[in-house]
Amino acid sequence: MIDGIERIVGEARLVHDPETERVELALSVDDRWQKQGLGLALFDDLQRRAAEIGPVDLFGDTLRTNAAMIGLARRSGFALLATPGDWRLTRFQKHIDRSGILPSRWPISADPIGRLAL
Ligand SMILES: CC(C)(COP(=O)(O)OP(=O)(O)OC[C@H]1O[C@@H](n2cnc3c(N)ncnc32)[C@H](O)[C@@H]1OP(=O)(O)O)[C@@H](O)C(=O)NCCC(=O)NCCS
Numbered sequence: 001m002i003d004g005i006e007r008i009v010g011e012a013r014l015v016h017d018p019e020t021e022r023v024e025l026a027l028s029v030d031d032r033w034q035k036q037g038l039g040l041a042l043f044d045d046l047q048r049r050a051a052e053i054g055p056v057d058l059f060g061d062t063l064r065t066n067a068a069m070i071g072l073a074r075r076s077g078f079a080l081l082a083t084p085g086d087w088r089l090t091r092f093q094k095h096i097d098r099s100g101i102l103p104s105r106w107p108i109s110a111d112p113i114g115r116l117a118l
Pocket of ligand 1: 027040041060062
């Protein structure tokens with residue numbers, strides 16, 4: 001809530017393929033809200049939600065030049081790999097199960113459709 005108006009400052013998505021038990025993620029934070037910890041909060045939340053699906057391989061693809069996303073993924077223990085079929089991209093990937101997931105460090109709550117409030 002900013003000045004009494006609800007605004008979207010970031011978006012995070014998971015897509016689960018039940019046949020392969022792979023989950024693809026994407027996230028973005030509004031430019032004006034970056035470098036304040038929101039990306040890390042969303043990234044942590046995505047990992048927690050992936051762990052609720054079950055043991056899965058969680059991955060995303062980003063441009064090789066995207067230092068912010070690569071830094072965030074590296075910091076969170078993701079392996080960095082070449083993305084098959086596109087030399088411009090880097091894949092970050094991590095096997096996720098409940099064992100490695102810590103309780104949220106953030107006061108996040110989610111409504112029934114998954115909107116998060118800090
Ligand atoms: C990637 C993105 C989500 C990071 O969001 P953010 O809110 O700025 O990230 P945070 O402030 O939570 O930073 C968390 C960590 O990410 C890393 N990081 C963030 N910005 C970085 C940068 N410019 N260079 C290197 N590492 C960076 C750091 O490890 C940082 O931890 P630290 O501050 O303790 O060093 C954001 O830059 C973004 O939305 N970019 C555009 C969309 C995008 O590229 N999405 C990824 C494709 S899936």
